[in-house]
Amino acid sequence: DIVMTQSPDSLAVSLGERAAINCKSSQSVLYSSNNKNYLGWFQQKPGQPPKLLIYWASTRESGVPDRFSGSGSGTDFTLTISSLQAEDVALYYCQQYYITPYTFGQGTKLEIK
Amino acid sequence: QVQLQESGPGLVKPSQTLSLTCTVSGGSINSGTYYWTWIRQHPGKGLEWIGYIYYSGSTYYKPSLKSRLTMSLDMSKNQFSLKLSSVTAADTAVYYCARYRLSGENIDYWGQGTLVTVSS
Numbered sequence: 001d002i003v004m005t006q007s008p009d010s011l012a013v014s015l016g017e018r019a020a021i022n023c024k025s026s027q028s029v030l031y032s033s034n035n036k037n038y039l040g041w042f043q044q045k046p047g048q049p050p051k052l053l054i055y056w057a058s059t060r061e062s063g064v065p066d067r068f069s070g071s072g073s074g075t076d077f078t079l080t081i082s083s084l085q086a087e088d089v090a091l092y093y094c095q096q097y098y099i100t101p102y103t104f105g106q107g108t109k110l111e112i113k
Numbered sequence: 114q115v116q117l118q119e120s121g122p123g124l125v126k127p128s129q130t131l132s133l134t135c136t137v138s139g140g141s142i143n144s145g146t147y148y149w150t151w152i153r154q155h156p157g158k159g160l161e162w163i164g165y166i167y168y169s170g171s172t173y174y175k176p177s178l179k180s181r182l183t184m185s186l187d188m189s190k191n192q193f194s195l196k197l198s199s200v201t202a203a204d205t206a207v208y209y210c211a212r213y214r215l216s217g218e219n220i221d222y223w224g225q226g227t228l229v230t231v232s233s
Binding site: 055093102 | 159160161162173175176209211213217218219220221223224225226
């Protein structure tokens with residue numbers, strides 16, 4: 001199985017500041033035939049299901065605010081929130097869907113400083 | 114608007130079979146565009162992709178669960194289901210059903226999740 005490792009495990013950022021969460025996969029999730037990275041980012045708030053923010057490593061899901069962006073390729077990826085809002089407090093997960101079983105990172109808890 | 118809703122017993126005894134159903138509204142499961150997916154989350158833990166079923170009935174099961182897992186479709190009720198046999202406390206989790214887009218755009222809709230506790 002592809003192992004997804006996120007860093008840090010938790011992060012405290014001031015409102016309006018930038019937050020960055022890293023994700024590393026144990027093997028490349030870049031599909032060479034279409035040059036797409038099969039890497040997603042999800043946000044989960046307490047008592048709710050996860051919500052897709054980013055797919056193909058950098059494509060924002062419809063309706064997701066543009067302060068959320070994804071970057072990276074191959075095995076190293078980053079989710080960036082450009083200006084943290086109070087409603088962004090949540091757990092964030094990266095996920096590879098390149099090879100089954102699709103696997104998630106352990107999660108990063110984002111809080112307000 | 115597409116909605117998914119899990120249903121089933123919240124408490125299952127060890128060694129018995131966990132059975133859940135996901136009812137889909139606002140869209141048909143008889144579509145070649147999606148994988149109908151189950152994901153679980155152990156209490157306070159991360160997410161685990163269990164498997165999926167396609168409208169044709171073909172399935173993918175996570176290998177570590179494959180011997181205990183069965184997924185099925187009921188087109189007449191627009192539902193898909195999961196059965197996990199010989200459960201133990203390690204199967205206690207919130208179980209989510211979800212719709213995965215075959216285009217590669219990942220999951221767009223989730224159910225709210227249902228907590229299943231395995232305990233005598």
